[in-house]
Structure formats: C-alpha cells, structure tokens
Amino acid sequence: MTQSIQHLKETMACFGTGVTIITAHHAGHDFGMTCNSFNTVSLEPALVLWSLRQASGNRAHFEAAGGYTVNILSHAQQPLAMRFTKGSHEERFAGLELARLPTGRPQIVGCTAWFDCALEQIIPAGDHDIMLGRVLSFGVNADANAEPLIYARRQFGRLVV
Ligand SMILES: Cc1cc2nc3c(=O)[nH]c(=O)nc-3n(C[C@H](O)[C@H](O)[C@H](O)COP(=O)(O)O)c2cc1C
16 A cells, blocks of 8 residues: 555544544443444344454453444433543543443443444454454433534534434
8 A cells, every 4th residue: 555544544534433432341340442443244143343453552451351342322322432542541430420331341321323342353454453242232322412522624513314
C-alpha cells in the first residue's frame, strides 16, 4: 500500500457506526472501554464481535474475564463515550447507574440495547484482536428517548430518518 496511514484512518472514519461501551468484570473489578468496531456476525449460533487494540491496557483484563457486555449507547449518553476512553476504571464508572447481569457483568442503565456474551475466541488481526462473543442474553430499551448515538467522520450525531 503506497497511501498514508493518515489517509487510511480518514477513509475508515467515513464508515458511520453506532457507539458502544464494552464492559466486563474480573477479580472483583468492573472495567470498560468505548468501542465502535462492534458488529453482529451470526444468528444461529448468536455471535457478535469487536476489535481490541493489542496495545490496550485493557487487553489482559478482557481475556481473563472470559466474557463481555456490549452496551449500545443512546444519544443522551454521548458524554460517556469520551469518558470511557481514558482514566481509571473507578473514574469511568463513577456515579453510573448499573444493572448487574447474572454473569456478574455491569450493564449501563439507559443504553439503547445490550448483549451479554461469553468470549468464544480471540482472533489475532494485525495490531488488533477480534473478540468473538457468543450471546448469552440481550435486551432493548423500550424508552422511545433511547435513540442510538451515531459516530462518523470522528463526530457524534443522531440518526435522521
Ligand atoms: C468513538 C470511539 C470508538 C473507539 N473504538 C475502539 C475500538 O473499537 N477498539 C479499541 O481498541 N479502541 C477503541 N477506542 C479507543 C478506546 O476507547 C481507548 O483506547 C481505551 O479506552 C483506552 O484505554 P486503555 O489505554 O486502557 O486501553 C475508541 C474510542 C472512541 C472515542
């Protein structure tokens, strides 16, 4: 490839996505990070994926936890998207209302929808790892105000239909 990485990043950023916070629980601690590489994969069995930067400080936690919860952020939760990119995990979760799932993982109240997953496989992929998950349970927020947060060209926005 002769084109620059910067140009590649700008081109990849044209793909509009939702925004998620992936949460997990390990050794008595909640942890989580903002992620827009989430995608659905299969219905039978129910599989989803997201990709995790291999150099991430969270990498070892996510592997050891053996599972994760995908919290699909609502438009009203936009401030959380940047909060979950930095700082300690205590700072990231401070003051948040959480529902505790049967697996022990935290689900962020007010999100548009969620999937709780067992970690099925970690697939190395360049400078990221693909975290393939088998869906154990899921839910949708019936509140009409929980419209999804949208991210494209490095800007947050809302769905206009
Ligand atoms: C909108 C948005 C989407 C992101 N998506 C991902 C992603 O899919 N995978 C990833 O590894 N990091 C992603 N990040 C960056 C991580 O949230 C960030 O690197 C991480 O929380 C930093 O913590 P760490 O240093 O402990 O890894 C994203 C950041 C933003 C703002």
